[in-house]
Amino acid sequence: MTLGDLAIPPPLQQVGIGVVTPYDFALDRELWRWVPDDVSLYVTRLRYAPLAVTIDMAVHISDPEQVLAGAANVLAVAPLVTAYACTAGSFVKGMAGEAALVSAMRAAGAPAAVTTSGSVLAALQHLGLSRVATVTPYTTDLTVGLTSYLMEAGVEVVATSGLGLTSNIWAVPYEQTAELVRATDVPDAEAIVISCTNLPTYDLIAKLEAELEKPVVTANQVTMWAALRVAGRKAVGPGQRLLEA
Template identity: 25%
Template sequence: MNPKMSSPKVGFLYPGYAAEDDYPRLGKMVNPNVDVELIITEFNEDAHTVEALSEMGSNRRIVDGTKHLVGKGVQSVLWTSTSASFVRGLEGIKEQIATLEEQLNVPASTTALAFVRAAKAIGAKRVALAATYPEDVALLFKVLLESFDIEVIQFASKGIITAAEVGTLQKDEVGNLAVENDCPDADALFIPDTALHSAEWIEDLEEAVQKPVLTANQVSFWEALRLTGQFTPQKGLGTLFKQELPKEGELDVIKS
């Protein structure tokens, strides 16, 4: 970012409490710092099931969350749940983005789509997927990735039902998840759950598997910052943050 420019301000709608503290932490890890507006959204049930996640990511929940960002001056906004986006399929993701943009009149995205764009940005075409979710939910993310020609060559699901439990996993457990579910032939390792802490461990995870690692909170923050138009390469947050953005248009992965 140009030091003469004011620090960007980004908004995140985050369902419940698990690893929400990663976002202000990420805001302080980049230079210059990014001002983070984090809104906790409500839902009926903390469960990694299609029914619960679909309700969690419904337009009603998103609209309710955006009300708390009106007038806050955010320059971009993210619906910050991977699973409560991809369970609704690509059309549901498009609807979530349209709702965010209509309510706040700023560029918007979701974590699920951020993974797709981040994969394109680092040139990852064949990936290993280490999911915390139950298998049926994790498979829906695999389907989404493959619809964008991102081949999942290694697939694992940890089978954790609640985001609250995922949020308790410590560095060694996350490291084991990465190492045990990597694949030598994969271009990158994906760990797709915003309930999982990762902000301070990405460099260690990449060192452990010797390849780029994309985590949900990392790609969400990257996407939000990218959408402000004020991204420049950063150290300490993995391969994704170290490189220049692709040429304009190369990350336009969906059509309106």
């Protein structure tokens, strides 16, 4: 049998999504798990800086000029939307800072743009929720920064906790994150928000939602959900409430 004898399907018509991440982002494969087969991710990273995961790093990676340059890096492959995939970098300067990052990506030429923190707000609005508990891998100051951002947007934070990490966040095991979620959840919380695009969560979401009987929204999940919506596609995540709402 030769190659000519095989029935080879035509290539899929790909939809492109640009993704700008911090220099230490380690979870490219997790992002792809939310993506349907006819979508390609074009991932680029911000310029490296020797900083731990602190307020100083968050401020550094929230620089609109850096994000503009990152968005420009993927323009040649014509993404329909570009996402800035970083929670802390998009909340550290409040809602005005998040809007500045969207404007920077649009100024670079992106047809549309979303950020992780902006996508958290969009997801909560989509679900009709306004009281949350938050779980982060961060030190206290960054965890407080997330609370401030959410409260500025009119979201009440009724409980919060963090792991206090400044590096290697991608190595946190699922069970450690799950234990922190369980310990932080309170009856007043309508949902759990798990922050940081470097914290693995894909396989936790549906399990925790079934256990806690409330939505669990996570940084990478909302980033892909929002970007794919703009691109006219649905995110892939069996049993995840946000994706089924």
